[in-house]
């Protein structure tokens with residue numbers, strides 16, 4: 736199963752991707768996670784990407800397209816994957832289609848998770864992540880037992896620089912600029928589904944499963 740999750744920052748793509756990974760045993764391929772790791776490791780890719788990410792902008796298409804092409808060749812992607820945060824532009828979508836054609840593969844489902852703007856702001860500003868294991872928390876909706884400490888591994892929780900209020904607005908603007916075209920690109924092929932991303936995580940996951948198993 737090859738799946739694309741679309742949606743604005745804070746829609747819950749990463750959360751749903753983790754649940755899909757667990758149920759269907761296919762890897763989550765998140766360009767955001769790959770880029771954040773590269774930034775933390777100070778690799779040449781990370782050094783290049785950091786300024787775009789800190790500003791809430793998009794890393795250039797050719798850079799992320801290269802990342803995805805390499806990642807999809809890895810053996811764990813043979814029986815499928817969930818793309819989370821890629822593609823974000825029509826150029827990326829076109830490059831992906833071309834690459835998949837070469838691999839004689841195609842995308843089975845594109846799921847767009849739709850969430851209202853005010854809800855997104857609440858979600859993003861309260862989001863905290865563990866530096867050590869990557870576990871996600873939320874100050875209001877899913878707070879850690881001990882302030883600033885990961886329940887799972889005891890690691891330190893931090894707020895992503897790009898989840899700070901001033902950068903969030905820039906990320907939304909970038910999303911709005913790209914998403915209409917991107918959704919229209921995928922809605923032409925009949926495998927596009929839009930679901931409401933509000934309610935409990937389980938409710939949303941049930942909607943995702945209904946799409947995947949329809």
Ligand code: AMP
Pocket residue numbers: 744766767768770787788789791792793794795796799819820821822823824827897906
């Ligand atoms: P995310 O975790 O998906 O919100 O991504 C965090 C940041 O990484 C984004 O704000 C972008 O700067 C960068 N990024 C992630 N995925 C992409 C992509 N497909 N195209 C361009 N930039 C990306």
